[in-house]
Amino acid sequence: MRSTIWHVPDGMTSAKAEKEANRQAALFEEKLKTGMALYDGNTTFGEYAEQWVKNxxxxxxxxxxxxxxxxRIQPALGHIRLSKLQPHHLEAFYQNLAEKGINQRGNYAISEKLPLLLKAEHLTYDKLAAASGISSFTVSTAVHGKHVSFQTAQKISKALKxxxxxxxTLHKNENPLSANCIMHYHRLISAILSKAEQEQLVVRNxxxxxxxxxxxxxxxxxxxxxxxxxxxxxxxxxPDIRIKSALLLLLFTGMRREELxxxxxxxxxxxxxxxxIYRSSQYRPHMGELEGPTKNPSSVRAIKIPLFVVQTLKEYHAWWTSQQIAFGKEWQGKLQRLFIQxxxxxxxxxxxxxxxxxxxxKHNFPHITPxxxxxxFATLNISNGVDIRTLQSLTGHAQASTLVNTYSHAIKSRQAAACDALEEVLTGNLAAEKQA
Structure with a gap:
């Protein structure tokens, strides 16, 4: 049960008091529906944060x-009362995140024994997947000696008893979280406390x-x-037309992989x-691939591509169509996505x-990501004289300032070239006048 008290101001008539009481009741009911009336002086940061994330x-x-x-936030800070949370609590949490061994992301498990174990137990990928509660693809990944998570390794091992x-073989990451990663925690905590401050549940953020x-x-x-x-x-x-088409589009459009x-x-x-570019595709656990909007409204855009890339995509479409014919009624490409299983x-x-x-x-090329x-794409455009506003329309950044901060190396190079050009114009004229 939750309740609230509204005190009738001195001098208010009974009719006005009843009307205002009904309005306050309606406001309180609305807060209950959104979970925001659940808080009082004993509310913990964890309780409030959980509702904030949910809503x-x-x-x-x-x-x-x-x-x-x-x-990570709940075990460290969730038990502290919202009104009692202090800067030193957050600083201690950030210091803990920076300690060695806290980063679980680099942990992985790898096995060379699984093929023999499956053979000995007369298990197929599908049977082991069903017993483990994971997908056949994940089982295949583990059987072929590739990295899987600790959780996956535990599920497979439990199924094999x-x-x-x-x-x-378990490989543990002993590195701390990066400062950039810790900033994600700080920004989330700050956003939660800003809302609490706005609702006057805390004096300050x-x-x-x-x-x-x-x-x-x-x-x-x-x-x-x-x-x-x-x-x-x-x-x-x-030779793989899918890989060829995908990499060409990434190189010549600069689009995000979700947009691709x-x-x-x-x-x-x-x-x-x-x-x-009208949409993005995202993967969510237990839900699979989902269609969603672009990162921001500015990301809806059109980008021109070279003619030879268009020709490559025509060749890719022929492969795509052959797949559709081969699968017949089993074909799952109703969305007409370019890049498919x-x-x-x-x-x-x-x-x-x-x-x-x-x-x-395959080509022993230095490591890069999509x-x-x-x-x-952005750097080469800036280096070749494309202005920031035009580039912003091509990359779909919401703020031009993001481009300025991210690509300062290319911008400084252009600035230096501009200064050299001005020097050439001015000193060249002086040299010509002296000769005359």
């Missing part, structure tokens, strides 16, 4: 990220007073002119050589990373 309007993947951050150490992690700005990883030319020449020799996975054939305008289902955006890693290993190709 906050944001993209599904963003909410997944918040819930992942809460797994063996200790996890008897099946897998103590996150603003806490010493924040010091993030060292790093230049975006990108390919320079020569590396980009070499990368392109290797792409053009790629959201492309449908109707988004291509071959006659105008345009790629239209063998049966036409949309791919997980992580597949783009896998394709790129496979491509880089986002590095986005940085390459």
């Amino acid at each position: 906050h309007q944001c993209a599904g993947k963003t909410k997944d990220g918040y819930q992942e951050l809460m797994k 063996k200790p996890v150490e008897a099946v897998f 103590v996150a603003r007073l806490a010493e924040k992690p010091r993030v060292i700005h790093k230049e975006a990883a990108y390919l320079d002119d020569e590396q980009a030319k070499q990368f392109l020449s290797l792409i053009l020799e790629e 996975c959201g492309l449908s054939w109707s988004d291509l305008d071959e006659s105008s050589q345009l790629v239209h 063998e049966n036409g289902s949309p791919i997980n955006p992580d597949t783009i990373n896998y394709w790129l890693e496979k491509f880089l290993r 986002h590095s190709l986005r940085h390459t």
Whole structure:
């Protein structure tokens, strides 16, 4: 049961008091519906934070990220009363995140014994998947000696009725979380406390007073002119038409990988050589691949691509159509997505990373990510004289300032070239006058 008290101001008539009491009751009921009337002086930060994450309007993947951050925030700060939370509590939490061994992300398990164990137990991938409660694809990944999570290793080992150490070799990451990662925790805590401050549940947002992690700005990883030319020449020799098409689009459009996975054939305008970006595709645990909006309204855009890329996409469409015919009634490509699994289902955006890693290993090319190709697109455009506003319309950034901060290396290079050009104009004239 929850209740609230409203005191009738002195001098208010009975009729007005009744009317205002009804209004206050309606407001209180609305707060109950949204979970915001559950708090009093004994409310803990964890209770309030849980409701904030639940009710906050944001993209599904963003909410997944918040819930992942809460797994560390709750044990450390959740028990503290909201009104008693102090800057030193947050600073101690940030220091703990910076300790060695706290980072679980680099942990992985790998097994060379699984093929023999499956053979001895007469188990197929599907049977082990059913017994483990994981997908057949994940089982296949583990059987082929690739990295899997500790949780996956535990599920497989439990299904085989063996200790996890008897099946897998566990590799633990002893590194701390990066300062940039710790900043994600700080920003979430600050957003939660800002809402509490707005609702007058706390006097102030103590996150603003806490010493924040010091993030060292790093230049975006990108390919320079020569590396980009070499990368392109290797792409053009790629026999896998899916990988070839995906990497060409990333290099010549600078789109995000989620936007790439959201492309449908109707988004291509071959006659105008345009790629239209209207949506993104995201993967969410237990829900699979989901269609969603672009990162921001500015990300809805059209980008022109070279004619030879259009021709490559035509070749890719022929392969795509052959797959559709081969699968017949089993075809799952109703959304007409460009980049698909063998049966036409949309791919997980992580597949783009896998394709790129496979491509880089084959050619012994330096490590880059799909986002590095986005940085390459932006950097090469700036270096070749494209202004920030035009580039913003191509990359879909919400703020031009983001481009200025991220690509300062290329902008400084252009500034230096502009200064050299001015020097040439002015001193060249002086030299000509002296000679005259």
